[in-house]
Amino acid sequence: MHPLAALAVVSTGQLTSLSGIDILILVLYFAVVVFIGFYVKGTTNTSEEFFLAGREMSAWIAGLSFVSANLGSLELMGWAGSAYQYGILAMHWYWIGAIPAMLFLGIVMMPFYYISKTHSVPGYLQLRFGEGARGLAAVSFGLMTILMSGVNMYAMAVVMQTVLGWNMTFSIWVGAATVALYVMLGGLRSAIINEVLQFILIWAGAALIPILGLIEAGGWDKLKANIAVNVGNSSYTHMWSTLGHFKDNPMGINWVGIVFGLGAIISFGYWTTDFLVVQRVLSANNLRSAKLAPVIGAAFKMAVPLIVILPGLICLGLMQNGHPMFHLVPAEVAKGNPLLHSYDQVLPLMLIRYCGPGLLGLGITALVAGFMSGMAGNVSAFSTVWTYDIYGAYLNKKANDKHYVLMGRVSTVVGMLISIGTAYLVMNAASIMDYVQALFSFFIAPLFGTVILGMLWKRATKWGGFYGLLAGTLSSIGMFLYTSTGTAAHKAHALSVVALSADAQPMAENMFRALWSWLICVAVTVIVSYMTTPKTDAELNGLVYGATIIPHDGSVGLLQKPIFWAGVVAAVFVGLNILFF
Amino acid sequence: MAEGTGRGESLSIWFFVGMITLLYGLVLTPYGAWQWLTHHPPANELLLPWLIHLHPTFWWGLLLLTFGAFYTTKYRPGTN
Numbered sequence: 001m002h003p004l005a006a007l008a009v010v011s012t013g014q015l016t017s018l019s020g021i022d023i024l025i026l027v028l029y030f031a032v033v034v035f036i037g038f039y040v041k042g043t044t045n046t047s048e049e050f051f052l053a054g055r056e057m058s059a060w061i062a063g064l065s066f067v068s069a070n071l072g073s074l075e076l077m078g079w080a081g082s083a084y085q086y087g088i089l090a091m092h093w094y095w096i097g098a099i100p101a102m103l104f105l106g107i108v109m110m111p112f113y114y115i116s117k118t119h120s121v122p123g124y125l126q127l128r129f130g131e132g133a134r135g136l137a138a139v140s141f142g143l144m145t146i147l148m149s150g151v152n153m154y155a156m157a158v159v160m161q162t163v164l165g166w167n168m169t170f171s172i173w174v175g176a177a178t179v180a181l182y183v184m185l186g187g188l189r190s191a192i193i194n195e196v197l198q199f200i201l202i203w204a205g206a207a208l209i210p211i212l213g214l215i216e217a218g219g220w221d222k223l224k225a226n227i228a229v230n231v232g233n234s235s236y237t238h239m240w241s242t243l244g245h246f247k248d249n250p251m252g253i254n255w256v257g258i259v260f261g262l263g264a265i266i267s268f269g270y271w272t273t274d275f276l277v278v279q280r281v282l283s284a285n286n287l288r289s290a291k292l293a294p295v296i297g298a299a300f301k302m303a304v305p306l307i308v309i310l311p312g313l314i315c316l317g318l319m320q321n322g323h324p325m326f327h328l329v330p331a332e333v334a335k336g337n338p339l340l341h342s343y344d345q346v347l348p349l350m351l352i353r354y355c356g357p358g359l360l361g362l363g364i365t366a367l368v369a370g371f372m373s374g375m376a377g378n379v380s381a382f383s384t385v386w387t388y389d390i391y392g393a394y395l396n397k398k399a400n401d402k403h404y405v406l407m408g409r410v411s412t413v414v415g416m417l418i419s420i421g422t423a424y425l426v427m428n429a430a431s432i433m434d435y436v437q438a439l440f441s442f443f444i445a446p447l448f449g450t451v452i453l454g455m456l457w458k459r460a461t462k463w464g465g466f467y468g469l470l471a472g473t474l475s476s477i478g479m480f481l482y483t484s485t486g487t488a489a490h491k492a493h494a495l496s497v498v499a500l501s502a503d504a505q506p507m508a509e510n511m512f513r514a515l516w517s518w519l520i521c522v523a524v525t526v527i528v529s530y531m532t533t534p535k536t537d538a539e540l541n542g543l544v545y546g547a548t549i550i551p552h553d554g555s556v557g558l559l560q561k562p563i564f565w566a567g568v569v570a571a572v573f574v575g576l577n578i579l580f581f
Numbered sequence: 582m583a584e585g586t587g588r589g590e591s592l593s594i595w596f597f598v599g600m601i602t603l604l605y606g607l608v609l610t611p612y613g614a615w616q617w618l619t620h621h622p623p624a625n626e627l628l629l630p631w632l633i634h635l636h637p638t639f640w641w642g643l644l645l646l647t648f649g650a651f652y653t654t655k656y657r658p659g660t661n
Contacts, residue, residue, distance in 0.1 A: 021612055025605060032601050039592065058584060061594055193594050200598050204605065208641055212632065356616075356623025358609045358638050 014165030015345075016352050022361025029201065029365045030178060033372070036197070037182030037190045047404045050187035051119060051384045052283050057192060059289035063296030065192040066280040067304075068199035072374020073156045073367060076202070076308055080350075081343030083312025084328055086251045086507075087227070087236025088580060090312065094305045096263040099298050099573045101271035103566045106294035109272050110281060111550045112455050114290040116542050119282070121275040121451070122389040128454040128543050129465030131393070136469055137450075138389035140443045141275060142382055146415050149378035150422020156371040157423065163348045164364070172423050175368070179375045180416040184409045188283060188384070191376040195280075198369035199300075205366025206307040206347070212354040213314035226317035230324040236316065239580045245503070252505025261511025265518045269448035276381040288553040291562035298569050302576065311350045379419070383411040442480065445514040446472025449521035456545045457529075458537070464529030472521025479513045584656075591658040599652025606646025613639025 018026070044050050057065070082090040118124040122141065126134035157171040182190045217223035224237045235242045235249050242249035243258060271277060271294075284290035318325040326341070326349070328334075334342035341349060351363040387407045392399070399407075450469040453460045483494040492502075498516070499508040540547035555561045584593040616622060617636045626632045 021608065024608060028601065028604055028608075032597065036597060061584065193597065196594050197597055197601060200602065204602065204645060208637060212635070212637065215635070216629070216631065353625060353629070354632070354637070356625050356638060358612050359641060362605065362609070362641075 014161075015163045015348060016360070017164060018361060018364065019357040021358045022364065025358070025361035026365055026368065029369065033182055033194050033197070034178060036193050037185040040186035040189050040193065044185070044187045044189055045405065047387075047401050047408070049189065050405045050408050051388065052279075053187070053189040053192055055283055056285045057283040057289070057293075058285060059292035059296055061192060061196055062281050062284045062289060062293035064199050064300065065195040065283075066277055066293055066297040067300050068195035068202075068373045069191075069277055069280055069377030070301075070374075071199065071202060071304065071370055072152055072377070073159065073371035074152055075374065076206075076367065076370045077155075077159060077344050077347050079308045080312045080347040081328075081345070083309040084316050084326075084346045085312075085343050086249075087231075087316065088239055088309065088313065089236075089242075089249060089251045089253075091239055091305050091309050091580065092258050092262060094301060094309070095573060095577060096258065097267045098271060098301050099569065100263060101267040102294045102298035102301065103570060104268065105272045105278070105281070106291045106298075107563055107566050109451075109455060110290045110294065111287065111553075112543060112545070112548070113278065113282060114284070114287055115548070115551065119388050120385055121273055121278055121447075122385060124543075125450065125454070125465070126389070126393070128540075129450070129460075130462040132462070132466040133450060133469055134389060134393065136466070136473075137443075137447060138385050138393070140473070142385050142390060144443060145276065145378050145382045145385070146418050147422050149375055149382070149415070149419040151426055152371065152374050152378070153419055154423040154426040156367075157427075159344070159348065159367065162345065163352075168427065172420060175371060175375065176416050176420050179372050179379060180413050183376050183380050183383075184412045187405075187408060187412075188279065188380050191380040192280060192283060194376060195373045198373040201362075201369045202366045202373075203307065205362040205364075205369070206311075206351075208359060209347070209350045209354055209363075210306050210310040210314065213311060213350065217314060217317055223313065223317045226319055227313060229322075230317060230319065237313070237580075239577060241581055246499075246501045246505070246508065247503045251507050252503060253508040253511065254501070257499065257504075257508045257511035257515075261508075261515045265445050265448065265514045266511065268452070269444035269514070269518070273447045273451045274444065275385060276377045279381050279384060280377075286554060287551065288555050288560070288562065291553055292565065295562055295565045295569055298566075299572075302569070302573060308347075312346045315346050315350055375419075379412055379415050382415045383408045386411045386415070442473055442476040442517075445518040446476060446521035449518045450525065453522060453525050454544065458540055458544050458546050459529055459534050460525055461529045461532040461534050463532045464525040464527075467528045468521045468523075468525025471524040472517045475520045476513055476517035479516060483509055483513075593656045595652055596656040596658070599649050599654075599656060601649070602645045603649025603653050606642050606644075606649050609638055609642025610646050611642075613637075613642045 043054070048054055079090055079093060113124060116124060116127055118127060122134045122138035125137050153172050153176060156175065157168040160166040160171040161168050182194060186193075214220065214223065217226060224234070227236050228234045240255070243253070243255040246252050246254050281290055281293045284293050315326050315328070328341050328343050328346065331342040331344060334340040347367070351360065355363050387404055391407055391411075392404060396403075446469050449472055450465050453468070454465055479498055483491060483498055485491075486494075495504055495506070495509050496502040499512040501508070504512075537547040542548050553562065558564050584595065613636060617639050622633045
């Protein structure tokens with residue numbers, strides 16, 4: 001009998017069910033996160049406390065929260081599935097697609113975010129480029145964040161239904177209500193404390209999978225050999241050597257797309273300008289902590305593939321009688337057939353394989369924790385941008401601090417309700433999910449172009465920033481429509497135009513679309529800036545490199561310097577890439 | 582000041598981290614010991630015989646218990 005079949009409750013389509021001890025572990029988790037919300041409510045009275053956690057977090061707390069807010073359920077299960085589908089290439093999204101950008105944020109950009117005393121990324125754009133750029137960034141960020149939150153919510157409910165047979169409405173409302181409660185009570189402080197806790201629990205629940213999986217495989221070398229046998233070649237276990245041409249690797253991408261599209265644009269766009277993650281670092285208690293937090297986050301981010309990518313590879317390498325043990329398929333193929341499992345189910349499948357009662361509850365708690373940390377990140381960032389950059393900037397400029405805190409609590413709940421609405425919308429029309437995820441990517445690459453020019457180039461002007469951001473965003477939307485509408489032949493042709501190769505796959509299109517939209521944003525910003533009048537150095541003090549005297553961060557000795565630790569992380573990053581070349 | 586939870590509070594973030602891992606350790610370790618001593622391996626271990634001899638529930642529970650006990654003690658109220 002197939003081991004998995006023995007564990008699956010095929011009649012209902014669910015993979016497993018929880019025992020009493022699993023439920024106890026899950027209930028303990030919910031009790032603690034809600035308790036934290038009530039516990040910190042007493043110290044969350046001012047807007048600085050509610051939206052920026054009083055700017056009193058240490059580098060370790062801000063750094064762990066920074067990386068945890070990104071470790072949502074889509075991230076955990078989606079990339080484990082991608083590792084099964086594409087092999088070790090998925091690791092690029094954790095290393096070159098994160099580490100250089102995180103280090104750059106800490107060492108180069110954080111001083112400007114921090115000393116400008118901005119409360120948000122749109123807030124920085126307002127200081128640097130004026131209301132136009134801020135309004136565009138705030139509205140697009142607010143809208144996309146809340147829609148993404150709904151998509152995450154739906155994705156998690158699907159997993160809970162598939163794995164445990166839970167009713168989707170139950171999963172959506174219990175998860176959303178818990179997150180809304182603790183964020184509404186304790187604001188960013190409560191979100192950050194829970195994110196640190198969730199990060200630890202994600203590791204506690206998921207780390208056994210790679211450990212036991214490697215024991216079963218007989219070690220890393222044996223696992224690589226098994227994967228090569230199962231897929232028929234060795235391209236699934238090399239990170240760089242197969243990136244010479246689109247045809248040489250399972251992802252259908254080349255090194256230009258990975259290095260410049262992912263590593264230089266998408267990654268920098270997300271990690272340095274997405275307020276969801278930057279907000280965590282803004283809560284740091286001093287400049288040194290603000291610089292060090294992304295470096296600490298980067299060190300932990302490098303380790304995340306152990307619990308995300310490795311389980312996908314282990315599943316890919318499992319054999320039975322000389323043949324692959326699992327045959328996972330795309331979600332649209334698996335839908336409606338309980339005997340088939342989709343790529344995204346890799347992590348739950350491995351969890352069920354290696355973890356019995358108790359450990360299974362811990363693993364499910366890890367998945368729920370990932371879901372809640374991602375959701376709390378979205379909703380706390382949304383309420384900040386809504387209150388400061390939309391409501392406070394355009395609708396009610398003269399309210400007192402107490403009113404803005406109340407608006408933060410109300411917008412947390414309203415934002416969550418909109419997310420729930422989005423989740424139901426996606427439930428009834430699944431194709432919306434793809435569009436929402438694509439929409440999010442429209443703004444990231446151009447926003448990075450605007451912010452980086454704003455920070456590093458004194459000559460960039462208000463109108464240059466606004467029109468550059470607008471042109472980059474519109475061009476990204478235009479390319480998306482060009483490659484996703486029309487006949488199949490047209491789509492294939494459009495993809496080859498955008499990604500510069502007839503062999504390119506959809507993943508390459510995302511990378512190249514980001515690259516082009518960033519270049520268009522930068523080109524328009526530069527051209528318009530030279531046609532308009534720049535601000536004086538005095539006006540740019542605290543906002544731009546070359547017009548700002550950056551204060552000393554207070555570090556004493558080599559071991560306290562953020563740049564030293566950034567160097568250590570960078571060296572490990574290079575070493576790992578060589579090791580898995 | 583308790584780290585991370587605000588001025589004037591007595592419980593730090595790290596105390597919460599210690600407390601929840603300690604609680605999980607206290608649940609998993611005895612359960613894993615019971616499985617081990619009474620020879621009641623769970624269903625997944627029956628299908629993977631190599632896993633039975635590793636007693637993952639017991640050892641993982643013990644690791645969480647040790648980690649949790651350390652953090653709960655080090656960051657207990659009144660020590661920071």
